[in-house]
Amino acid sequence: MWVVPESEIAGLMTPEAAFDAVEAVFAAMARGDARNFPVVREAIGHEDALYGFKGGFDGAGMTLGLKAGGYWPNNAGHGLINHQSTVFLFDPDTGRVSAAVGGNLLTALRTAAASAVSSKYLAPQGAKVLGMIGAGHQSAFQMRAAVRFGNFEKVIGWNPHPDMLTRLADTAAELGLPFEAVDLPTLGEQADVIVSITSAFEPLLLDGHVKGPTHIAAMGTDTKGKQELDPALVARARLFTDEVAQSLSIGEFQHAAAQKLISESDVIPLGQVITGQHEGRGNAEITIFDGTGVGLQDLAVARAVVELAKEQGKATKVEI
Template sequence: MLIVPEKEIAALMTRDAAFDAVKGVFASMSARTASNFPVIREAIGHADALYGFKSGFDKAALNLGLKSGGYWPGNAEKGLTNHQSTIFLFDADTGQCRAVVGGNLLTALRTAAAAAVSVDCLARQDCDVLGIVGAGHQAAFQLRAVAEQREFKRVVAWNRSPEKLDSLRKVAEELGLGFKAVSLEELGAQSDVIVTITSSFDAILQDGQIRAGTHLACMGTDTKGKQEIAAELAVNARLFTDEIAQSITIGEFQHPVAAGLIQQKQIIELGAVINGAEEGRSSDKEITIFDGTGVGLQDLAVASAVVDLAVAQGIAQDVDF
């Protein structure tokens, strides 16, 4: 069995590699050569933590496995990231454990890559302003990945605690982009692309705050009850997601579906756009929304890529198991 520790991931996985792996997963899912298994995600009744499993099998790539982990809100005070996870890969022919891979950085990279793929596929070509809602650990990853998809000139951002936006300001400056902390109203009025990356259980962006032609990548809602945008926003937008079943149960679209504002059949798999089976953006005036719920196959794809790199570079630890 191979082990690739968390400390080795940064030197192995790049944003480009994560983008390619995640885009490939979207395509495989839509082609029905890969499938995710039902998600388990529960409050454990200790440390205010959410814990669960995401798993699946990609027949083409022979990626079989799971990611185990969750969210511990008190970890920052202990010098740890709030999201903690480990990825397990299994041999599809024998069921033996093939590899154990540190999943924290990989989760951040694949989540950012999913948003980036949605921008690549759905955002207008003439985007100037990137809006970021949220300033937690994941926000900087989102900014770096999404900024590479269009010729953005500046970044506007909002967070409930404005002082936490300094970390995003530094990233924007590194990328040569202007930066301004703004109100939600200003963010919606100025942004061509908006990424929401929070753990909110109440809608942050409201109907009427988003201008025509905007692409939204909603990346924070991955649990029943979480919500980043008002359900009414979905009514007059084109809707896309990674996996429809997950989107309407634990993702952003759970809310407009439950309220009867939209029907499941209105939601399009992003993979179908990548494969050419469905149209993406149909006009520069259209609002597009991508609900990135996060699927286990993405974790398996980036972990498998890391294992291959680690073996090639002699970094993977091989142990009897």
């Protein structure tokens, strides 16, 4: 078994490699070559933590495995980030474990890559203004990925705790872009692409806020009750996701579905746009990508980083 520790991930996995891996696995899912297994996600009754497993099998990339981990909201007191995970890969021919990979940074990179892939295929032509809702740990990864794979000239942002907006301002400065803190109506009116990355349980971006051609990537924590967008906004948009069943049950579209504003047939797997099975934005004014985070994304980036680690001598082989 190969072991790639968390400490090595930053020097191995690039945003480009993460983007390519996630784009490829979305396409494999759309072709029917890859499938996710049912998600296990439970409150463990200790430290307010949510723990679970996401797994799947990609027959195109011959990747089998799972990510184990979850959300520990009190981790700041331990000097750790709230999201903790490890990815395990298995030989699809024999079932033997083949790799264990630190999953924290990989999760952040693949989540940002998924959002960037959605913008590549769904953003309105000539998108120049990036809107950021949320300024937590993941927001910097989201902004870097969006800007790396887009042509933005300005970043605007909002956060429920304004003192945290320095993270967005500092990241924009790092990227050489001006940043402006705005209210949500202004953000919805001015932004061409909006990335929402919060843990909200009530709508932040309302239907009346969003004006003109816009793409929204709803990337916040997914669980029962999670909500960042107004169901009326969801109802008037063209909808895309990574995994339809997850989106309607624990993702952003669960509320509009519960209110019968949308049906399962209204939600399109993003991979169908990548493979040319669906036109994508078409003549829609608003598109929304609900990134629920699927196991196959984790497996794809983990497989890529294991190969890089082996090539560079940064993976350790152990017998079990």
